[in-house]
């Protein structure tokens with residue numbers, strides 16, 4: 001689908017209830033499936049990526065019911081599935097695929113995971129290699145991408161493993177395997193990544209202890225169904241924080257957004273760039289995560305070098321950091337972010353190619369980019385903008401288009417439905 005982008009608002013005003021957090025939604029469904037009893041999930045993200053998880057679990061024989069904003073997972077009380085399909089279609093969902101590889105490491109029958117063209121190019125060895133240490137060959141030796149045939153297996157050894165990359169998906173996959181293995185596993189990260197799995201595991205009655213970057217889990221564990229309230233997705237809120245900062249005379253309220261500190265590196269980046277975001281913290285025993293109401297107003301920004309230690313906690317927001325850099329004075333530098341090259345697309349390339357079409361001064365680095373601002377964005381080419389099939393690139397470009405009176409075209413906007421199906425309506429609500 002191609003969108004014509006011709007809105008040049010004088011201001012953005014209003015309130016947006018961003019959709020449920022994608023990372024937490026995948027995890028709540030998966031843990032609910034193997035827990036004992038029912039799990040009720042409020043505000044589950046219903047977008048293409050999380051529907052892939054939901055459908056895969058149904059194909060594995062799990063019953064899931066949807067009523068209004070409540071999703072009920074009827075847990076099977078164990079890790080052995082009775083699949084109705086042995087081929088699971090993961091579409092575009094990287095998180096779901098990596099997590100399921102860990103979850104399905106001990107099934108009595110072989111199962112095949114397949115995905116779309118983008119997912120079929122993403123690295124899976126990072127999960128398969130440590131899983132191979134827990135059992136005999138998870139998949140054929142040659143397998144580094146989807147499709148993956150997970151071979152049948154019932155034996156599992158605990159794991160002692162140091163992750164070579166900062167990846168919450170790999171950490172979580174290994175935790176889902178470790179809770180099935182008799183004995184004690186140690187999983188050590190190289191940097192603190194999002195900790196939603198750890199928090200939710202505890203909420204489901206599981207045990208995981210952390211000492212610095214080392215996580216210890218003793219299996220086998222039994223989980224118990226629970227009620228999960230999914231906060232608004234911080235990564236979705238980040239689009240509106242960016243729009244509110246950059247479009248003149250704006251004020252946007254974002255109620256009930258998840259502000260888990262392992263996710264909000266973007267707030268630190270904004271503070272370093274000179275912006276203040278109002279935050280009203282919400283708390284209560286019903287929340288396993290921190291929630292806050294966020295308010296943003298238009299502000300001037302200064303370029304910064306994003307501290308390397310922040311990168312894992314701002315990884316999905318880096319396309320927005322590039323856009324902010326085009327409007328900030330001075331240089332905005334991102335390094336140590338080579339992981340961006342193995343997301344839904346090579347996000348470094350996509351950011352550079354697409355923002356240059358809007359006149360940005362941006363230089364590609366092997367592991368990031370340097371943007372020099374401020375630049376008045378405008379149409380520099382007859383070649384339409386393109387999302388590269390990546391939801392975060394598509395939405396970043398839609399926000400960029402609000403900054404120019406020129407009429408632009410954006411190709412492959414369907415990708416937005418991967419994480420934020422209501423994005424266009426929410427944007428219209430701020431303009432009208």
Ligand SMILES: O=C(O)C1=C[C@@H](OP(=O)(O)O)[C@@H](O)[C@H](O)C1
Pocket residue numbers: 022023024095166167168169170172194315316339
């Ligand atoms: O665990 C998760 O839910 C996610 C982890 C990150 O990926 P990596 O684990 O590959 O860094 C992130 O980019 C992705 O959007 C969601």
Ligand SMILES: C=C(OP(=O)(O)O)C(=O)O
Pocket residue numbers: 022049092093094095096316343344392419
């Ligand atoms: C990288 C992302 O997701 P996934 O890895 O789950 O496809 C994302 O949502 O930005």
